[in-house]
Amino acid sequence: MASSIAMRQVGRIARYTIFQPQLCVPRRALSSPAENSPLNQGPSAELSLRGLLDMGFTDTQAEHIYETVYKSRGGNTAKNTLCTLSTLIVLGLNPSSVLKLLEKCPELYTVKEARLQQRIANLRKLGLLEGSLQRVVAHHPQILIIKRKVINNAVMFLKEKCLFTSQQVTDILRDSPAIIQEDLAQIQFKFQYVYFRMGVKQAEMVKSRLFRFSLDEVRNRHCFLERRGLYETPDKKGQTTIINPKLSNILNVDQDMFVTQVAKASVEEFEVFQRLMAREYEEEDHWGDLENIKQIAPPPKKLRIDTA
Known part of the structure; x- marks a missing residue:
C-alpha cells in the first residue's frame, strides 16, 4: 500500500516537472516580496517546488531542498536530486526522514539513479x-x-x-x-581483543552490538573490571574462577550504571582510571600489536564459528 502511494506521488511529480518550462511556486511564495529569490528564478525543468510538494514535502522543506540544489551545481544536480528523492520515497521513507537523511549526507544529491538502485x-x-x-x-x-x-x-x-x-x-x-x-585492520584488532583477551564468542559480540563501540571504550571498561577482580580471562578450556559479566552488560549501559552496578565503584575512580589508561596507551604506542594480545591469551589451534 505504501509503495503504491509512493509510486503515485512519483508519477505526479514526473507530470509536473519533466514538461514544465517554468518553476511552479506555491501561493505563499508568489505573495512573498522576495521576487528576485533564486527559488523563483531557477532554470531547472527537472526539479520544481510543485513537484516537491506533490511528493509530500511541506513548503518549508521543499524550499530548503530546492535552494540547496540551486546553490549546488545546477542542472545535473537537479536531475540526480529528483531521482534520489523518488527512489528514497519508493523505498518507504517519509518526506521528513528523507530531508533528515539528505542533511546527514548531502553527497546523496549527486548520486546517479542507477548507482543508487x-x-x-x-x-x-x-x-x-x-x-x-x-x-x-x-x-x-x-x-x-x-x-x-x-x-x-x-x-x-x-x-x-x-x-x-x-x-x-x-x-x-x-x-x-x-x-x-572503519579501517579493516582496526576491526580485526577489536575482534581479536574481545575474542582472545576477554574470551567472548561471536554470538555474544553480535548480541551486545560490539561494533558500535570504539576499542578505547571496550578496553577501558574491561580493564577497569579486571583490575578490580571482577573480570577474568578464560583459560584454554574457556573456564574462569569467577563469573564474568556479559559483554552486553558491560557495554550497553551508560557510564554511571556501568560504574555503580557492574564495577561497584565510584564515577571519580573510573574517571581517574581512564586518564591513567590514556597515558598507558601513549606509552605503549596504542596498545602494542596483535601479538601482545595473543601472548596474553593464546588462541586455540583453530577458531570455531559460534552459531548459538
Whole structure:
C-alpha cells in the first residue's frame, strides 16, 4: 500500500516537472516580496517546488531542498536530486526522514539513479530486507554513497577473518552500519581483543552490538573490571574462577550504571582510571600489536564459528 502511494506521488511529480518550462511556486511564495529569490528564478525543468510538494514535502522543506540544489551545481544536480528523492520515497521513507537523511549526507544529491538502485539492491542481497533496510538508510545514509565493492569486501572480511556467519554479518550491518567505513585492520584488532583477551564468542559480540563501540571504550571498561577482580580471562578450556559479566552488560549501559552496578565503584575512580589508561596507551604506542594480545591469551589451534 505504501509503495503504491509512493509510486503515485512519483508519477505526479514526473507530470509536473519533466514538461514544465517554468518553476511552479506555491501561493505563499508568489505573495512573498522576495521576487528576485533564486527559488523563483531557477532554470531547472527537472526539479520544481510543485513537484516537491506533490511528493509530500511541506513548503518549508521543499524550499530548503530546492535552494540547496540551486546553490549546488545546477542542472545535473537537479536531475540526480529528483531521482534520489523518488527512489528514497519508493523505498518507504517519509518526506521528513528523507530531508533528515539528505542533511546527514548531502553527497546523496549527486548520486546517479542507477548507482543508487544498485547499492540498494546489494544491501537487500546482503540480507537487509524491508524494515531493516529503511532503518539502516535512515540512521546511516552514508551507506548509499559507498561503493558496492567496499561493502562486499567488508562483509567478506567479517566472514573470513572474524568467522561470523552470514546471518551474524547481516545483524552487524543492521545494528552497526558505520562499520563499513572503519579501517579493516582496526576491526580485526577489536575482534581479536574481545575474542582472545576477554574470551567472548561471536554470538555474544553480535548480541551486545560490539561494533558500535570504539576499542578505547571496550578496553577501558574491561580493564577497569579486571583490575578490580571482577573480570577474568578464560583459560584454554574457556573456564574462569569467577563469573564474568556479559559483554552486553558491560557495554550497553551508560557510564554511571556501568560504574555503580557492574564495577561497584565510584564515577571519580573510573574517571581517574581512564586518564591513567590514556597515558598507558601513549606509552605503549596504542596498545602494542596483535601479538601482545595473543601472548596474553593464546588462541586455540583453530577458531570455531559460534552459531548459538
